[in-house]
């Protein structure tokens with residue numbers, strides 16, 4: 001597991017009066033804040049979770065905050081989100097514009113929201129240079145030989161270094177634990193896997 005595996009099992013049992021406070025990528029909440037003004041498709045498990053009366057969702061799109069919508073696509077070059085925060089990697093758009101400063105400001109805004117709203121969990125869209133939580137692109141995703149790397153986007157890195165717990169829309173085993181918290185009668189899917197447990201992840205990152 002990429003972060004503390006006991007965190008979710010230790011989450012409190014939320015109620016309608018005191019719902020679980022979840023920060024979520026705006027696009028995962030269905031907002032048309034993607035670079036192309038889409039929401040990058042539907043993620044039924046996340047949407048079902050956010051519809052629960054025992055969940056209070058706080059959607060936020062860090063890239064829309066700093067760069068508006070529509071906008072160029074961007075990726076991290078020379079490292080991951082943590083490296084960007086440490087001044088060792090850059091965020092560049094597909095045309096080469098440097099968005100590093102704006103992305104760091106967006107991460108600070110997201111952190112401010114998480115603190116003000118006393119977020120208990122964040123669910124972020126994976127592979128995004130901002131929101132990625134496990135897998136991101138290594139350089140330009142539109143390059144002919146696009147490459148993935150293990151790492152967080154800039155905003156997820158900012159949340160994590162400040163103590164917030166982040167999962168992605170692909171962490172189905174983790175989402176099952178959250179469902180058990182918000183609905184005691186929920187029957188967990190024992191076959192559900194987090195993204196790092198999938199065959200794709202293992203085969204891609206175990207390549208020689």
Ligand code: SF4
Pocket residue numbers: 025026027028033034035060061062063064125128130131
């Ligand atoms: S920055 Fe995050 S919330 Fe905004 S569109 Fe990209 S993945 Fe979604």
